[in-house]
Amino acid sequence: MTAPTQSQQRPGAGQFFSAIPGAGILLILMLALFTIANPRFVSQTNLVNVGLQASLLLMIALPMTLIILTEGLDLSAGALLGLSGVIVAEALLAGWSVFAACAMAFAISTAFGALNGVLIAYLTLPAFVVTLGTMGLMQGIALVMTNGDPVGGFTPAIETFYRSQLWIFPMPIVVAVALYAALWLLLYRTRLGNYVIAIGGNKDALRLAGIRANLVHLAVYVLGSAIVGLSAVLLIGRTNSAHPTVGIGMEFEAIAAVVLGGTSFEKGQGWLFGAVLGALAITVLRNGLNILSVDSSLQVVCIGILLILALLIDRARKHYSR
């Protein structure tokens, strides 16, 4: 007979494997399959490529995890990434310093985050609708600023930063790892982290604990947008140009990564590392299929299948462990 307190036990070494989420299992499987299908997959250049692609996705998926933990959603993240890139590019073209351009993008992103946050936390409007609205707003502004054309020809300093290395590690990967470390500390070692989880789990409890729950709720959106806004630097560094619509769809990929990693939309259940697993799984799938020259529309199908498979694995194991 199973003891009622079974779920309280900490996973021991023997239980380690069963603690790997569905995304982790699929990731390992895909790595094996792609390696067998085409050894070029594990070449150093390709693995670095995977890392570069995953790190940009992570820059959105990590803050998205915090937002989803509050039972929220940010559909405007992709549009903000595009807008922020355009702002940096235009500012640089207008002769601003790199620092000033980034500060400008940061300020505007933060303001949009605050707008989302106020509407969602204080006016209790549904996050889905609010961020769908601000997504349109951001995208529109980006298109108006650029007439829909890519913006290029600004200082190569940003591209230089993108291509620089810290010891042997490419800068974008370093940035993503640093962001992960920072958000991990925030989520699991600071008061704010507890409060983020509490907002999704039981906002009333947080209020009754004497915490200004709405302010924390707002802060999550502001922080998320600030991070996304700054990530635009990595985006425009990659091609040394800004495109107003390049971020579109990134929000869905980020949400998919978070959910793939085992974070739930309810009750503040989830974990930050899940986003890393999810982002890697999606990126590896994309990259592997590219190497096998699978058509890009078929890739979208595969990502969908991956997502559903991961959920099924998690569900099956939950069922089995009961």
Place this chain on the structure above:
Amino acid sequence: MPAATAAGGHPADHAAAPLLRLIDIDKSFPGVHALRSVSLDIHAGEVHVILGQNGAGKSTLIKTLYGAHAADKGHIEVEGRRVAVARPADASALGIAVIFQEFSLVPYLDIAQNIYLGREAAFARFGLIDSAAMHAAARTILDDLGLDYDTHAYAADLGVAQQQMVEIAKALSQNARVLVMDEPTAAISEREAERLFATIARLTQKNVAIVYISHRMKEVQMLGDRITILRDGAVVTSVLRDEMSQTEMVGAMIGRPSGSQLARTPRAPGDPILFARGISTAKLSDISIEIRAGEVVGLAGLVGSGRTEVVRALFGADPITGGEIALSGSRAPTTLDARVRAGMALLPEDRKREGLALPLDIRDNATVASLWRRFTSGWFSPAAAERDTRGLIAQLGIAAHGTHQTVRTLSGGNQQKVVLAKWLAAGSRLFLLDEPTRGVDVGAKAEIYRLIDQLVDGGAGVVVISSELPELVQLCDRAYVMRDHRIVGHLDDDALTERAILELVVHQ
């Protein structure tokens, strides 16, 4: 009556100025005057029991005291000084801690994080939480309460009783001067309750003031130094324990003489409605039960002995792996919806989760199970539903300010009546009632008993699960006793006594 002060409560020195005073607190919600000029004196080292039926305004009073609701009128004094309590943080700063009736745990924070939610600063080192120190502190608090829970366990993985104990630990950890407990024993076992009472005794000795909300007379007698009775949002009376008898207290609570503890009147049951033979499920083995029209059949046993599983299996909520069920002489349909159409009704143990849609209003809840028979054409008529609901509200005596009141805002007893209304509307003939009076006060209990009588008089069959033996013995014509997921006995007529049930439950 063990007049010896079980809680160690020495008759408090009422000459001293009260530690906390609520003065003329008034609070209205849309359509409900929840508190009417309530005044309360709370003394250090004293257990002050607030007694009242569901809906009397007890929880509202506490939330107002804690700054979770803003009072419309009135004010609060601490040690004779007027204080402003605009938000919970203000109350905390004044040394007030509350164990709320609704759970205030965060599911995916662990026990330690929940205990110290909002007070993590005490464990901060360079801006980061020293989680080892926090778990150690939580460990101490839990050990004090005699709880061996792992402080790393998520609240989501705890049972109801465990959650309640963590709530208690959370309030205790605040070292408050005034500790308020809103029905803390509603969900916990005898043994855990004993620990709580011992803790209360220890705290009063340390001069902490306890405000204890309850409607269990036994606890009131055991713990209360001073007792304030609340009815319809107003203070009826405030007395020292020995100044009033239990009967008088119940009388003051319900506002009419309590005609309780009647002898059981024998009923004359009719034809069998349900006959189950040898049913087994994942959790039950070989259950045979018969229920006839016009009788109340009890299911006795300890919590976890399989009583809930039996009614769920009969209702079709859990799949059956063996045995057969006959309804009115013919084989029972297999699916749950067909059983509902055949007249079965389940009043689940957890009414908030399984019995009601809390965010919806009374009308939507009361009509949901009968839409299929009321609106056979498929078209819904709001006017007809409205009429039906008003009828049900009147028939069951639901205290609400209209058919559109959200069920969430009703008191426990009235919520239970809405669940019953749902099945009455569906024309059910066999009622499976799982702990129908749990968390319901004396007055509402009496009304639920009356409703059960009405059902039976109308020819319905009723099954009652109850953990309260006196209730079971008084209410039922006969009872099955369960132990370890089996039926171990059947008692009827004069054989149905509390003692007989206990012997079957406990012995062997």
